[in-house]
Amino acid sequence: MDMQATQLGRGRADATGSSSMFSAALPFLALLVAGLAFPLFGGGYWGVIATRACVYWVLVSGLNLVVGFGGQIAIGWVALLTLGAYTTSVLVAGNATPEVPPYLALAIAAVVGAVFGLIVGLPALRLRTFYFAITTLGFATIVTQVALAWQSVTGGGVGVAGPVFPAPFDSQWGFYYFCFALAAICTWMTANIAASRFGRALTAIRDAEVAAEACGIAKPSLLGMVFLFSGAVAGVAGGLFASLQSYITPDAFTIDLSILFFIAILIGGRGSILGPLLGTILLTVLPEFAAPLVAWSTFLYAVLLLVIVLAIPGGIAEILDFKNRRPLESGRAIVPRPDLLGPLLGTAPDAGALTLEQVALSFGGVQAIDGLDLEIRAGQVHGLIGPNGSGKTTTLNVISGYYAPKRGAIRLNGAAMHEHARHRRAEMRIARTFQTPRIVGSASVLENVMIGGTIDGKGTFVESLLSLPRHRRDEARLRDTAMLALAAVGLERLAAVRADRLQHSELRFTEIARALMLRPAFLLLDEPAAGLSAEEIERLGELIAAIARAGTGVLVVEHHPDLIFDICHHVTVLNLGKILAAGTPAEIRAHREVVNAYLGA
């Protein structure tokens, strides 16, 4: 059974995987060939433009992970180019230190860039969007001012000579190939990240941050790694930029350049590698065709930015996404296969019980939960019902760590759970879904489900960057498990479809599949039946019952009494934050107060 199911997963994943992987790689191969052959056709000045495009892309590729994937609006990234350029130039020139060989200087620039990338980026963990955008902009202004003022080292307004790399990279084409090789490596590395659990986790943080936390994605460490990487490549780009310019002054690093990098990503489309790559080439080449307009270039970039934001927020990548414009079959039914839950969830050891003892919580003057006792046992379904505002979702949020209870304790097998650290809940194998599905709309259904298994990856960020074996094993395993989870909830035929094209009910089952990726000991479902048809509710009920039979403890918050009474072993009724009644479905159905207050006659 186990083997058969895994093979089912693998077969399907390969069918959708290998052919699309080839067609996805095709544009990159074409660009690689074009880039290698470029010196045969282009001459003189066009060589400089092509080299510049490569240098810009080295920076933009890293920034793309921050902006396009992570959704962090880092506008002032030119500051890191400035730092890298000055670090390399000053070290090679020996203004402040003994002269350093160019390659070592470039490596040091990468380290300086990484450190400052982290420093500039970290406020993103605490600050909201506009605040973060402003701080990066402020940082960019200050770096230029310091470069201007620190004359003894940077040469002030007079500037400093850029480094010259030794032969064979000292000729125009030699230097071009050097930059081209670095650009190609950056493309490869960021594409590896994009296709890894780290890339998916970044998009989850961008589009569904709360769901990302529930899947155990720790935003600080993930963004930290991305800022380090992005800063490092920006530092390298700075060194190359200085060499290409052959002489740098603070004037060379205007905020316009930062805007160019940023727009290249937006034109390209968020969450894509190819799009921003084409965007960078386009923006580097465009001014050369519009020489009379050169004074207006920043103005035109700004117009372009406005047009993209208002008219095509998806960018080039969305325009090129032909696959997702094919119509989906209509009248598709979700047919879960509970028999696949066994191989998916495995035979977990008895997880014991999750208990709430006298938990109380208030928002301002409103007592949301007031002395709640609850026990969710492994292998059983526990229903939590009650009118709107009775504290059901709040209870769920307390368990998954969004609110700290004012009083009382939550215990997992008798051990108190730390109130905070929401993303630690996934390690305890507590999974959940949300009242409104929280999904990465621009990612495929399969990728969305794979996000649920993020914490099961063994490889590190660097291993993914370089596509080392452990990364490839992680990916293969995650893909197989996710296909299995999709098959179990009845959605495997939609695996390759963009998630924002799904119907509401399909999104609900997608969320369940994502939660199952954790092989949860406890599964918290927040109104899973809302918006489902009667037939879908029935299948949902069977699925939930099967999940519990496989050993998982399930807590269901619901309004549909039929579903609750069909599948629950135990039901708790809340009213105004207090327990109105608790017992077996039969007892609840006969409870006079519950019937009067909630169920109706």
Next chain:
Amino acid sequence: MVQSIVLTGLAIGCIYALIAITYNVMFSASRVFSFTAGTLGMIGGVLGSLFIARMGMPVAAGLLLALAGGALLGIVTEIVAVRPVLKSLDQHLYVLSTLALALMVQQFTAIEWGTDAQPFPRLFDVARGGFDQLFWLPMLACAVVTIGLELLYRHTLVGHAFLAIAEDSFAARALGLPERTLRMASFALAGAIGALAGFAGGEMLLAFFANAPMLTFYGFVPVALGGMGNNRGAVVAGLLLGLFQQTANFLVGGIFASVAVFTVFIIVLLARPEGLAGASLPRRV
């Protein structure tokens, strides 16, 4: 020396506070921070210099036209960069759309007006003295705007409507308030306030296109520290910022004064992201 630091600090602090109020008025009406706030200040200075010094208009006419120009730019901000992205506020597209508009205005000014700082005329033809118009004009402008806004919000029907929109725009619309018109009015008001900041501080900041990003940053510091939407907090934080910056300027020099301001800004924000006087974040789940 101390007198000069205090006067300059308070005067420039008043300009920052006015830009902060510009941010706040736009934010209250739309829940959007706009990058055009500093641009409005810059435009106020440039238009004032254009109308009075270059075209020889009387001061009163120049002021009115500069304010009208600011109001117009405020309305354009609302129509072009804010309204189209309001329905998807959670995607933060307004950051990019308002940035784009701010850059367009700034670049247009740089090309048509010039990239050099140009002088702003002295508005009152009196000899320079200790407590010069250089200092008291921004302070007067700030006092007028702060008191005017308090009166507007507290004692007029339109002001109550503004507050209702700021508090809960859905509920306000349900009550039959013309939300869109009020939002445009707010942006026009914000535009005029921003232009007034640049106009009153014209002699100090000059008519210079690069004032736009400078004011956008330093005008936002009081917003962040004073708590968003809180005008009194913005004025206090603006004055403190002006004094701190001028003191640092005197003690460690201009460049490192900006480094100092930036560092303090980041540290305070990291310690208290909601500002020194702000409320905590709303519920997320």
